Amino acid sequence: MAVLVALAPAAGSADDLDDRRRAAQQRADAAQRRAEDLQASIEGLSADLAQAVSDLAATEARLPAAQQELRTAQDELAGAERRAELVQARLVDATDQRDSISADLTENAARDQDVRDSIGQLARQAYQGGGDMSAIAVVLDAQSVDDFNRRYQAAATAQRAQRELVQELADLAGDARNAQTRLTAVTDRIGELKAEAEAEVVRADQARAAAATREQEIEDLIADQRSTQQRLAGMKNQAEAERAQVESDRAAVEQELAGIIAEQQRAAAAKPAPAAPGAQQPAAPPPPSNGAGAIFANPTSINPMYVTSSYGMRLHPILGYTRLHAGIDLRTYCNTPLYAPRDATVQWAQRRGTFGNQVMLNYGTVNGQPMMSSSNHLTSFAVSTGQQVRRGDLIGYSGNTGLSGACHLHFEVYVNGSTVDPAPLLGR
Structure with missing residues (x-):
């Protein structure tokens, strides 16, 4: 849904751009027709007058096309800047994910070490206590029923704790593998997004340069148009x-x-009258x-x-x-x-x-x-x-x-x- 919502304005913009391009093309075509009519009208003008008229016609024919090229460059610049903002937002999200996964891995490693230390501690305690935690040893070593219950409960607790620590250690290892896989994928995505962002910056720079060139050309064309009109007025x-x-x-x-x-x-x-009927006349060649x-x-x-x-x-x-x-x-x-x-x-x-x-x-x-x-x-x-x-x-x-x-x-x-x-x- 987010993708569809994001794309909806783009479609409207594309339609608007197409309409503007068609309108600009119509203006350019009309200017071209005016230029052709002007060119046809220079018959009977001296070379300097004809050149001035031709210069004016060329300027007026080029101006609409240059204006459309400016709008196209401006649209491309705006699009590149929008895409660059979107890529930058994605890059920030991906970087945050990488940092979060890295923090999880660090926390996982610390917990892994704690579990290993706990398992080691249990092993040392068992060794120091005689090392035999089996049910037979508990029965044989018990001095009374209370002693048996106490020894049995202690042995069961130690074994349950050891099993839980071993399972947690295995879970931590699985989580670490999954996190590392995610970290690798996010890191790769960050590289792709950085390359995409750099490409959008290049496109934006090119569009910005093209727009600046067209703006300068339009200014020059308008100046030429005014100058030629003034020159023609003086002639x-x-x-x-x-x-x-x-x-x-x-x-x-x-x-x-x-x-x-x-x-x-x-x-x-x-001239004499034409020959009488029946006289041979030379055949006229067809035109x-x-x-x-x-x-x-x-x-x-x-x-x-x-x-x-x-x-x-x-x-x-x-x-x-x-x-x-x-x-x-x-x-x-x-x-x-x-x-x-x-x-x-x-x-x-x-x-x-x-x-x-x-x-x-x-x-x-x-x-x-x-x-x-x-x-x-x-x-x-x-x-x-x-x-x-x-x-x-x-x-x-x-x-x-x-x-x-x-x-x-x-x-x-x-x-x-x-x-x-x-x-x-x-x-x-």
């Missing part, structure tokens, strides 16, 4: 200037594409496909391609407004090859402000609408304006030029001059 003017430049560059590209589309449409309208509905091949050297940030609205991590992430980010590394995803004409291969080094590919009319794509932030070009390329031809190498936080491919698709989500066209 708002820079972020606003960059935002304006991004919008200006995008407007310029879209205006230029609109002019190109208009020129293509004028050229198409000036490349790497997935359901895909018309583009993988433009990167990473296979399978990996999307690190999708098309859609993003919260600006510094200015706090939503903006369109007008393409998708594909994983590449610095100076890795980039390819034409479809047969095209190179509309241009040049530096385009915040886009960095950009290759714009013109696919003409696809499914009845003008279609183009841009590969941005390249380190260098492998094609030039006006060049014809086939699907899979090398067009350049990935990089981090323009407003970009790290080497990657920012891939955009324009249909009728406006951006669309490239993912379905890539089979994603």
